[in-house]
Amino acid sequence: MKKILFFATVAALLVSCGAATTSKTPDYYFDEEVSRLYNDPNAEMDTLSYATGMNMGLVISLQNADFGVDTESVIALVDDELKSVVTDKEKFDEINEYMTKYSTELVRPYMMAKRINERVETDRPDTLSLPELYNETYTREGFTEALVVVFADNIRKQRLNVNLHWVYQAMRDAIAVKDKSEIDSLMAIPERRFMTVLADYMHQELPAYNLELSEKWFANIATKSNVEALNNAKGEATGAYYRINRAGGETKPTTDNDTIAIKYAVYSRTGTLLESNEMFVQQLTKQREALVENQMIGETMRQTYLDQIDAELANSDVRRMTLKTFMQKDVQEALKLIGNGGSITIWMDAQKALGFRARQLLPVNEAVVVDVELIEVKNMPIVPLPTSNVVRLPAKDAIKEGAAPAAGKVAPQTAKKISKPTIIPVEKQ
Numbered sequence: 213m214k215k216i217l218f219f220a221t222v223a224a225l226l227v228s229c230g231a232a233t234t235s236k237t238p239d240y241y242f243d244e245e246v247s248r249l250y251n252d253p254n255a256e257m258d259t260l261s262y263a264t265g266m267n268m269g270l271v272i273s274l275q276n277a278d279f280g281v282d283t284e285s286v287i288a289l290v291d292d293e294l295k296s297v298v299t300d301k302e303k304f305d306e307i308n309e310y311m312t313k314y315s316t317e318l319v320r321p322y323m324m325a326k327r328i329n330e331r332v333e334t335d336r337p338d339t340l341s342l343p344e345l346y347n348e349t350y351t352r353e354g355f356t357e358a359l360v361v362v363f364a365d366n367i368r369k370q371r372l373n374v375n376l377h378w379v380y381q382a383m384r385d386a387i388a389v390k391d392k393s394e395i396d397s398l399m400a401i402p403e404r405r406f407m408t409v410l411a412d413y414m415h416q417e418l419p420a421y422n423l424e425l426s427e428k429w430f431a432n433i434a435t436k437s438n439v440e441a442l443n444n445a446k447g448e449a450t451g452a453y454y455r456i457n458r459a460g461g462e463t464k465p466t467t468d469n470d471t472i473a474i475k476y477a478v479y480s481r482t483g484t485l486l487e488s489n490e491m492f493v494q495q496l497t498k499q500r501e502a503l504v505e506n507q508m509i510g511e512t513m514r515q516t517y518l519d520q521i522d523a524e525l526a527n528s529d530v531r532r533m534t535l536k537t538f539m540q541k542d543v544q545e546a547l548k549l550i551g552n553g554g555s556i557t558i559w560m561d562a563q564k565a566l567g568f569r570a571r572q573l574l575p576v577n578e579a580v581v582v583d584v585e586l587i588e589v590k591n592m593p594i595v596p597l598p599t600s601n602v603v604r605l606p607a608k609d610a611i612k613e614g615a616a617p618a619a620g621k622v623a624p625q626t627a628k629k630i631s632k633p634t635i636i637p638v639e640k641q
Contacts, residue, residue: 373421474533
């Protein structure tokens with residue numbers, strides 16, 4: 213299960229793929245992606261470069277030892293792949309699909325059989341056989357290419373400032389590691405240092421670098437003549453910017469409970485498509501196909517999941533929701549500026565986009581662009597505040613708790629005890 217970035221809803225998604233929501237792409241003023249990689253064989257070893265190579269090398273020698281991947285082939289292919297500054301999205305989507313099917317059809321049965329064999333006590337281990345990891349469809353070469361694409365994509369996403377010479381050297385050193393206990397003796401830096409270096413980069417250097425780039429880009433957005441600062445209901449600047457591409461009709465969202473139908477696209481600062489209606493449909497469709505082909509799941513559970521997906525697909529031409537479903541308040545406020553049939557683009561800085569919460573979907577501290585077409589608006593009726601049947605509190609000095617009747621007088625029997633007032637909940641508008 214995976215949370216959709218800009219909506220407070222949950223959907224089961226397998227892979228990310230798709231295209232923009234409109235055939236004519238407006239100007240979003242995307243920033244150019246710049247590579248920080250270099251290759252200097254004469255430079256001294258730096259721990260980040262070596263740790264990056266260790267990570268990749270140990271994946272081959274330990275995590276994927278059964279696959280028999282040749283490290284030198286991986287190095288050559290990674291070096292060629294990284295000549296492109298950005299990932300080929302179509303190619304990456306094909307790799308995702310390939311790996312999903314490969315895992316289902318061959319890898320899982322192999323791993324299950326391996327675990328069973330490890331528990332079997334026999335004096336003839338040579339008689340225990342395992343399913344094949346490769347066949348005519350899923351070859352060693354195909355798996356190697358998939359691994360390379362994933363490695364290169366991770367390097368790009370992490371915007372690593374590393375010397376590829378030492379990355380590749382660490383990968384070569386890792387060939388000799390056949391057991392985790394050998395890491396410290398065979399690698400140039402110990403395992404603990406390797407983990408610390410990568411963690412420090414991901415949690416300190418990368419967020420700071422991305423924030424610097426995002427702030428510079430965002431400041432440039434403010435200078436565009438057709439972009440305006442977004443204000444909230446109180447007239448206060450929110451820190452976001454917007455452009456009305458099409459004003460739309462008279463019916464506009466006015467409250468957070470209004471129902472809207474939209475088509476949308478969410479992009480990173482550098483133009484990577486993160487979410488859209490088309491992506492949502494494609495993801496659900498691919499997940500449905502995978503479920504139909506998956507023989508490892510029971511029929512009842514399979515049908516339950518298929519019914520859920522079919523229900524989502526039946527309402528997937530546009531996204532229908534209440535305005536408050538948007539996680540970002542700025543998007544809610546921006547949509548109140550256009551009517552049904554209107555279109556608006558919103559630029560949000562790194563902190564508003566998600567900041568450190570970004571995780572896997574986009575780099576930490578990455579600014580974003582949100583493009584929304586408002587297909588339909590249904591205003592919810594405003595419920596007036598209750599004006600009658602409200603029990604009001606008596607004045608303070610009207611209640612004298614524990615007061616005894618005056619001397620010689622008897623308290624009237626008809627006197628009523630003051631009860632606690634009834635609290636009538638009022639729904640916030």
